[in-house]
Amino acid sequence: DAGVIQSPRHEVTEMGQEVTLRCKPISGHDYLFWYRQTMMRGLELLIYFNNNVPIDDSGMPEDRFSAKMPNASFSTLKIQPSEPRDSAVYFCASSGGGVWRAGEAFFGQGTRLTVV
Amino acid sequence: AQTVTQSQPEMSVQEAETVTLSCTYDTSESDYYLFWYKQPPSRQMILVIRQEAYKQQNATENRFSVNFQKAAKSFSLKISDSQLGDAAMYFCAYRSADSTSGTYKYIFGTGTRLKVLA
Numbered sequence: 191d192a193g194v195i196q197s198p199r200h201e202v203t204e205m206g207q208e209v210t211l212r213c214k215p216i217s218g219h220d221y222l223f224w225y226r227q228t229m230m231r232g233l234e235l236l237i238y239f240n241n242n243v244p245i246d247d248s249g250m251p252e253d254r255f256s257a258k259m260p261n262a263s264f265s266t267l268k269i270q271p272s273e274p275r276d277s278a279v280y281f282c283a284s285s286g287g288g289v290w291r292a293g294e295a296f297f298g299q300g301t302r303l304t305v306v
Numbered sequence: 307a308q309t310v311t312q313s314q315p316e317m318s319v320q321e322a323e324t325v326t327l328s329c330t331y332d333t334s335e336s337d338y339y340l341f342w343y344k345q346p347p348s349r350q351m352i353l354v355i356r357q358e359a360y361k362q363q364n365a366t367e368n369r370f371s372v373n374f375q376k377a378a379k380s381f382s383l384k385i386s387d388s389q390l391g392d393a394a395m396y397f398c399a400y401r402s403a404d405s406t407s408g409t410y411k412y413i414f415g416t417g418t419r420l421k422v423l424a
Contacts, residue, residue, distance in 0.1 A: 221410060221412075223412055225414070231416065232312075232397065232414060232415060232416030232417045233397060233414035233415075233416075233417070235411070235412065235413050235414070238411065238412070240410075245411075246411060279349065281351070283351070283412070285410075285412065294341065294353040294356065295351075295399075295401075295412050297350070297351035299349060299350065300349050
């Protein structure tokens, strides 16, 4: 397996534009997590899915952020409209559940988002 | 809600010496898992060590070991014989094991940047 795949690796956009970040989890993993990493706040959990269903989106900062998981192999995180304070590295991670709940979370390489 | 706190933004250690990174957490659950992840400059997140809350024995992985104090909700990482390659950001993580709902939330601390001095 190629691991968790995120795209793009880098994104530079202008304030007010829509940004879509993409993630392909590891096949067979039924948990998918979206995190935002900043110097001040570390790794913040934004939302996570179990079997494609959003379980907890309490970390989503505001209505400008939305996430979907239309199937087991794909998820998106969308910011509309984007603002400079959204600049950060966004990580996607996947993990097993059930008897594998002690398993590690496998992370993608992250998307560095810069909003100018 | 569960929280993870790393109170040391940055630590330094001399090569070949030992260093301990601190982590505390807050939870009302009795069943959970704790992890330490390493993030080098490449941004890749790498699992260093894991601990099941129901196990009293502290986990060990080569030069890495933990001091798990369940009652105190403390989970520190000890790195022995530090090497230059250990320089990275280290994150403490908590994973809940909600057997009622069957959902397992993964949360992280703010990280500790470890510098290794030659």
